[in-house]
Amino acid sequence: MGKVTKEDLQNDAYKTGWFDMEFTSYEPSFTPRQKKVISSRDFQVVIILGTWCSDSRTQVPRLFKIFSALGISPQITLITTDKTKKVIEPGFVHITAQYVPLIIFRNSKGEDVGEIIETPKKTLEADMTAILKKIK
Numbered sequence: 001m002g003k004v005t006k007e008d009l010q011n012d013a014y015k016t017g018w019f020d021m022e023f024t025s026y027e028p029s030f031t032p033r034q035k036k037v038i039s040s041r042d043f044q045v046v047i048i049l050g051t052w053c054s055d056s057r058t059q060v061p062r063l064f065k066i067f068s069a070l071g072i073s074p075q076i077t078l079i080t081t082d083k084t085k086k087v088i089e090p091g092f093v094h095i096t097a098q099y100v101p102l103i104i105f106r107n108s109k110g111e112d113v114g115e116i117i118e119t120p121k122k123t124l125e126a127d128m129t130a131i132l133k134k135i136k
Helices: 006-010 018-025 032-040 054-070 124-132
Strands: 002-004 043-049 075-080 102-107 112-117
Touching: 006 018, 006 054, 006 075, 018 054, 032 054, 032 124, 043 054, 054 124, 102 124, 112 124
Parallel strands: 043 075
Antiparallel strands: 002 075, 043 102, 102 112
16 A cells, blocks of 8 residues: 555556556547647646556556557656555545545646546546646
8 A cells, every 4th residue: 555656556466467458458539629638738646546446447547548648747646545445645644535546636736626536427538638627
């Protein structure tokens, strides 16, 4: 539990390959407007996830695939939690993750501008665009 890297997720302790399988198979679908909004904003992402959680195993690799497809590299903080979903990472203990993954989008000043909880309402691309449109 605590901070991890993308590489940690790719090399999970059980060697199941869940991250790479979902990353490889996912094909992002963008409208020109979505591409423009996501690519043009300066933002950070905090992701609270459970490697045991099927939604985390689906949505987190897909998010990385979206960033890869757009050629962007926002600052991403990955924090794993156990099934209690209690965040114990210093500096992030104030975050309550009732459901995971909890994907928090922040502006360049580190202020929260929106979140995706568990699964997107429409698609990751659409939900992310709606959130990032709030950043000028």
